[in-house]
Amino acid sequence: MGNPTAFLNIPRKEAGYRPVHDRVNDYGEVEQTLNTEDRRLQASRCMECGVPFCHWSCPLGNRQPEWQDRLYKNDIKGAYELLTMTDDFPEFTGRVCPALCEKGCVLNKQHEAVTIRENEAAIVERAFAEGYVTSRPPKKRSGRRVAVIGSGPAGLACANQLNQKGHSVTVFEKNEAPGGLLRFGIPDFKLNKSIIDRRLNLLKEEGIEFRCGVKAGTDISIEDLLKDFDAVCLAMGAEVARDLNVEGRDLKGVHFALELLQQQNRVNAGVEISRENRISAKGKNVLVIGGGDTGSDCVGTAHRQGALSVTQIEIMPKPPVGDNPDTPWPYWPVVLKTSSSHLEGCDRRWLLDTRKFIADREGRVKEVEVEEVRWEKEPESGRMKLIHTGNTDVIKAELVLLAMGFTNPVAEGIIDALKVDKDARGNVCTDSSGQSSVKKVFAAGDVATGASLVVRCIASGRNAAKGIHAYLSSLNQD
Known part of the structure; x- marks a missing residue:
């Protein structure tokens, strides 16, 4: 590598997010970018670790150490060519990938992984800006x-x-x-x-x-x-979204997560949606059921639509913060993930099972009854078993979004x-x-x-x- 001791002297530096008070008022990308010199310094942190677990962790087999070195040396054309040898669309993965590579980075043992995902996005954006990305039609057709x-x-x-x-x-x-x-x-x-x-x-x-x-x-x-x-x-x-077969599921105001997300993206693209068909969180207490990325996307969308409050519930236990001995490095760590949407404001609760949706006089959802649960391991099979405690609570919600997977x-x-x-x-x-x-x-x-x-x-x-x-x-x- 160009600077084999950089990881000892240069700390991890992320670009971070736009300020909350700014970003919740639009649908622009929340992530910021580092300047060119800072990005080069971050790329220089890639060390000669011997076994590149970043490569091992990546489903695409991306050659991270090689293109980090090219980025550090300001060889954007070379870095982009190396990147696209294994990844057709680094501009997508550089934005939305959870960065399995970073979790496998040797420096992640100290929670100081190389900023691989951000570096990837920076390479492709500079490659486009500097004219290295051009149309390359095949020279010959196969007839198939x-x-x-x-x-x-x-x-x-x-x-x-x-x-x-x-x-x-x-x-x-x-x-x-x-x-x-x-x-x-x-x-x-x-x-x-x-x-x-x-x-x-x-x-x-x-x-x-x-x-x-x-x-x-x-x-x-x-x-x-x-x-x-x-x-x-x-x-x-x-x-096909996972549904809830509980009382009140057919009430107005209860929607699958993708109904909201797809509609909002279409609205942003200029598609006209009638008022009666528009799903809106404006002025409402919003409940998101499901703790994954789709649920997080609903949280961020609800904020931008002007929600009064946002609560997100999950039937599973709250993951550990920082480290989890059950999923040690270099494996993907099952730990608490806090997204940019969560940082915008969200009451997150765990170990809650949805029991029923409660209607107002007009047939719209107004409250959701939930029950506390716990998980116990069965001695015979070793499987985790869901135990209902009987302790219930009611969450106020005029809009409910089901984000429980597909x-x-x-x-x-x-x-x-x-x-x-x-x-x-x-x-x-x-x-x-x-x-x-x-x-x-x-x-x-x-x-x-x-x-x-x-x-x-x-x-x-x-x-x-x-x-x-x-x-x-x-x-x-x-």
Whole structure:
């Protein structure tokens, strides 16, 4: 490395967030940026650790030490080329990835990990600004056509890799614009949609065709897909939200988290939503049920809509703060995570189970009854068992958002029509190459694995593309 002792002399420095009083009044990205010299110094902290656990922790196998060194030496072109050898969209992962690499960093043993994620975002932004990112269409076409169903991170990565191999790729997207959950699920304050459009424009220039507002199996038949394309990749995601089967679930004011998040992103994009269909937290006490990232996104969105108060509850115990002996380094630490949205104001409570929603006279939710629970390990099986204590409480809430995760793929009808094998959860069964039980049908991302991270979806899309390329190459040999 360029400065092998930097980690001893230079402390970790994060760019931090915009001030709360400023950022809650708009949907601009909350993260700030360091100046060029500070960013170089942060990159210099990457040490010669011998075994790069950052690389081991990354689903994409990113070569972090190599491009940290290029960044330190101000070789932005080289850093970007190294970064994009393994990551199709570093501008996405540099913003929304939970940075598994940083948790595996040797310096994280002292909670002083290299700022890998921020450095990644800085590299790609400078590469765009300095003109190193240009359209590179393939020089030769293979004559093979591939349909990719879904334009989230898995679908886009698969399409990009196949296009670069010279195959003609058409991406089908049921929504009005490409991006999947990147566009419609992740709030603008975490990922500005101009970042997605910038990359999409490049993909289009390189020859990928996008057909939006088209539902596979409806607007284009399964028969036509199989007839017109040499291979099909399913990348529809897993947006079927986990529900609550409790009294009052059908009350007005109780919504799935994605209903709020997708609608707000569309409003930000200029889509007109009628007053009667608009979900708004303005002047309301908001309850978010579910303690994950989607719940956190709801907290931040509720603040920007003008919520009176925001409470977030979780059925699981409160994670340890800082360190967890059950998940030691270099594994992903199961510890308390406090997001930028939480810092904007949120009453967080744990070990609460939702029992019922209580209505006002007009049939709208006004309160939610919850019950304290605890978890005990069963001696025989070792499994944790949920115990209801009987101690109840009532939380005032005029808007309730269910953010308890996702269960199934969004388009089971397509999966059934293709007659591919499914597992017990409805996910497409694939081999290690992403190929399903139907030879010309592959699957990538959440539709095959269940809900996961953007970085894992990109890795899955790249893997499926590799499998599809091998399959198409075998056809040429025949």
